Each structure stands twice: as C-alpha cells, then as structure tokens.
Amino acid sequence: MHTVIAPRDERTQPARIVPGYPQTPWRNPREPLVRRVPTLSELTGPLAVAPRLELLGGDIAGHGAKRAIGQLMHLKVRVVDEDGAPVGGTVVEVWQANGAGRYSHPNDDDHAPVDANFYGAARLVTDDTGAFELRTVKPGAYPVPTRDGWWRPPHIHFSLFGRVWLSRLVTQMYFPGEPLNAQDRILNAVPDAAARERLVARLVSPTGEPHDALVFVHDIVLRGRKATPTQP
C-alpha cells in the first residue's frame, strides 16, 4: 500500500520558537529547513514496533485499594489518516501527570504529591477501527518553572507511529472548559483556532457502561492519504 504525504498547512501546526517557553530559542534550527521530495525511505516506516517496545496496556488508573487518587475517566480515541480511514494496529504511547499534576519522573521536582498507585504511562495498539481506550484519572494542572511561570492546563501526551516515517506524531490533548487553556503557551503556539479546538477532547454522556467515570472522546488525524490508482 502506498501513502501520499502532502506538505502541512503551517497554521495548523505549532510555531517552533514559542515566546515564554525559554528552551525553544536554543534548540530549534536557525537555518531554513531543507525541502526534500519524499522518497521510499520516508514513505515507509516501522509497522510493528511492538517487538522493540513492551506493551503496557491502557488501564492505568488502578483498581480497588490500588486505585489512583483523582477523577476516574475513560478516554475513547479514534486514530485516522487524512482520508478519514482508520489507522489500525499502530502503537500508541500515552503519558500524563497524576491527579495532583505531578509526573512519575525524576525530572519532576514540583511539590505536588506523588501517587504510589499512579505511574502514568500506557502503551497499546489501535484496533481495526483505529480505536483505543484509556482508563485513567484526569491529570492535574502543573506550574512550569520559568521566571514568569505559567501553568500547564490538564493535558495528556500521545506518541503515535502510523504507517510511514512521516506519519509519526507527538501531540497533546486538552480538556474542554479549562480556564488555563486560554493562556497555555504550548496549546496557543498553534495559530489556527480550529486546529487548536481539535486538540481539545469532548465530554460525552456515558452510555451502556457503569457511571463511575467521566467519558471523553477524541480524534487524532495522522498524516497520509492512500495513493489513488490514477497517480503515476
């Protein structure tokens, strides 16, 4: 199967250098990025990384006495390509702060408490419909330790592979109605308002399941279309 990758609309993607995100001016290229015509190298990619990466499942909230502290939530994500076709069988990595806004990470020296029942990392594979589900607790907001510090709104990080090298995506998902969304320097690095809106999950009414958790749905679109037979 052949995949076509079109250039992106830059307004739908974040600026590389973000005012108030102090590392960005040191770490992003000064020279213009080099345009290349995609070759077979970029239009292929790892389809089955699972042998290299241990699957950890998508239930990270814990159960019973081992349940993580916080608001239980179910997240239902659908991963599609630019044709809207499901991207099944692809590895997804998920990581997030605990309910108090603290990561299980040696670099997080914030004062918010660690939760012994929450590590905050899931790794799973999408099903044939491109869907995956996460059972977790809603992450807390946390302060960014910059001179004029700002608070990251609650968000969940995702890393996805897709079908080819250029469909690789690292992104973040936000929650509806959060006042911190409007000030977040990372979310607002995306110039286009509609593109920012697509980074925000939707709250839905739970149907046919126990009412023990908030239910959110979210769509992720990976780069790539199927080549049409008319293409040379």
Place this chain on the structure above:
Amino acid sequence: MIPTGEATIGPFFPPRFVDAGANDLTQLAGRKAQGEVIQISGCVRQEDGEALENLVLEIWQPDAKGIYRHPADPRHAEADADFLGWGRAATDQEGNYAFRTVRPGAPAGRAPHVDFMLMFSGLMRILKTTLYFEGEAANGADPVLAAVPAARRALLVARREAPGKYRFELKLRGEHETPFFDD
C-alpha cells in the same frame, strides 16, 4: 481531514518508554539480522554547546540489502525477517546516544543512509534528519543529500572513527548546525 497539531514531548517522557535493547537493531526476537554490525553514536548539543540529556532519538533504515520492512518497498517480500529497521535511544548525562545496527544497503536511487528523528523538551515539532556514511561513493548522487546546500552536506556524513564505528554529531542550532528536513 487535517493532521493533528504536533507538540513537544516535554520534560517528562517516561524513562520506561526507552525500553532496554530498543537501541539494538541487530536482533529481533533473539534472531540475528544479516549484514555487518555497526555502531552509530554521537552527542546532541544546543546552540550554546550544552549537551542535552534525555533527548529521544529514533532511527529507520533498510536491511543490509537495502530493503525496507514495509509493503511499499517493491522488494519487501525479500526483506530480512530478522531485521525490523527501527530503534529508539535517549541521550545520557553527557548528551551521548548510541545505536547498534547493521550497515544499510542502498535503496534504489539512493546512497546508503539512516533516517533520524529527534524529540525533546523545547522541540515543538519533531526534527528529522538523515545520516550518510563517510567514504560512500554513492553519496555524490543521492537526491536527498543533493537537496542540502553544498556547504552543509558534510554535516550529514557520519565520520568513521574505527572499523564498524561511526560518529554522527547533532547540533540543534548555531555553529555546525545539523541540516534538518522540512517534512
């Protein structure tokens, strides 16, 4: 549909996600890949020269015969069953990364090469670049290397420091800045 916006991995990418052995491409499920085993290592620095710790690198390459393990490669049926072609590493406290892999063959129309991705706190977008090998006659005819301004091409050619050992230094910005691709 419009592709979802990228974002940085931030400073808290779980250490558990850099699985032990994910930087060793020379075996798959305990079986050895065909070809010459090589090591690719280097240091990743930012503009002021500071070496960067916990930066995540991923690579993608064809097998020793130049075949990608992907159905879009016309020769895909003959790909080495014991070679996946993908790996992940993270930089250590000194900013160093290392991969063990097999020397890639040349895909049709290309010089032998390894594609790289860099992800890090402060990188809002994934940075993509490509490694070439010192001393490869085919480098001069590679269309991707030719797209890079001539004065910067040498920055994409890994230095052979010993048989089977290559150094590929990565500089995100500033003097000797690595050429990155707009894709």
